Amino acid sequence: MKIIPTLCLLLLTLPLAAQNEDAKKPDLLPNQQAFLNLPEEKRAEFSKHLGEAIRVFQQKRIFEALEELEKAAAIFTDSPEIHNVRGSCYVEIRAFDKALAEFGKAAALSKDNASIAFNIGEIHFVTKQWQQAHDTFQKVMSLLPAENTALGRLVEFKILLCKKKLGQDAEVAAMAEKYDFMDDSPYYFFAQASLAYEADNQVKAEEWLAIAGRIFRDPNILAPWQDTLVEYGYLKSFYGEEAPEVP
DSSP states (O other): HHHHOOOOOOSSHHHHTOOSSSOTTOOOHHHHHHHHHSHHHHHHHHHHHHHHHHHHTTOOHHHHHHHHHHHHHHOOOOOOOHHHHHHHHOOOOOOOOHHHHHHHHHHHTTTHHHHHHHHHHHHHHHHHHHHHHHHHHHHHHHHSOTTHHHHHHHHHHHHHHHHHHHHHHHHHHHHHSSOTTSSSHHHHHHHHHHHHHHOOOHHHHHHHHHHHHHOOOOOHHHHHHHHHHHHEEEEEEETTOOOOOOO
């Protein structure tokens, strides 16, 4: 299966637009301050290459994205954004070990960054390292702003699935009923579908997914939830393979 996790591409630790003297604050991390110490033209060139890397990555032009990241890194290496996007590129080509290493470098440069932590959790999830995925997603929940319910619900659903693999059935049952059909996310319907799949009731599971499709008509809303079921193994990928399970 060609795994395409719902990666959080960027949560910038230092907005590239805020490249002025007013941004020099005592609480900046050393790498952030080092970036601001670069000449303005270098910062602009860095931003150009990073922005282009993101643009072509979103078009699935992975090797072009990696080339642009190398150009950005030649200007400034200690950028969590570079490592985060590079890790996302490696995910696209199934180089999960390299991706995890890059996300780890990003996390070291941007501690307690929910987006980077999510990406690390996704690597554990798609490689079926359930305990590591569970613990990392729990950390993500502690870092996410309360108002980010869209990502928060998805992370909770992934935690539910991890708990199922870990044999925590009572907690799974409780989490499946945590939100109802009035919630502003597909959580309830996908949770019920997962329970139906576990009961080997594929027809019922597909009914729940169909209801979700009728309510949440935007494919961009449903895609990460559907991808999660593919990554977990409930749904088959069009590519016909599964992600490797790492002991």
